[in-house]
Amino acid sequence: AQRVTQPEKLLSVFKGAPVELKCNYSYSGSPELFWYVQYSRQRLQLLLRHISRESIKGFTADLNKGETSFHLKKPFAQEEDSAMYYCALRKYAGGTSYGKLTFGQGTILTVHP
């Protein structure tokens, strides 16, 4: 069975500081990895996915299959980045996407002015 672990429940940084939200996963096959974000009073929304290899709102994440990690990074945190962040995994095999997402417990990021 697949599992996603986010070791930090809370993470606080000051504005302008680098931030890294950790995500580790266990899955024997080929995973798709995602970061979802939930801002205060808003719904859960996709931030980025490993396959896109893009930077969204200054955030990047690299899939490291050797370390089974998908850490989310931003070089200069902004106050508006304060939110709950969830790492999620989905199975992908043989051209078929297995739709359900397996989420980590989430990390609350607070960026202080």
Add this chain to the structure above:
Amino acid sequence: DTGVSQDPRHKITKRGQNVTFRCDPISEHNRLYWYRQTLGQGPEFLTYFQNEAQLEKSRLLSDRFSAERPKGSFSTLEIQRTEQGDSAMYLCASSLGDRGLAETQYFGPGTRLLVL
């Protein structure tokens, strides 16, 4: 608002009562998912539909839970004989699947259930 909608947004019920939640997906999205989220945890998968077919159910979904998507559009999630442990946020998501790696799940605002 053309996003996923859920109704009601909040529900308070007494233990033993039945409750039903509704989810309206984004138009033309053929996949619909239900998740449950308890305090301090990430969302946990319950079940999903492709059109009207229920393709997978989690072991979390006891026989008191039933979900339907009769015409492949909106879906309902019913909990019979509610227990205090059912108190949670129930999230619905929809997607245009199967688009392989391009599938994105869009989440609704959730229904918060409190069982007294």
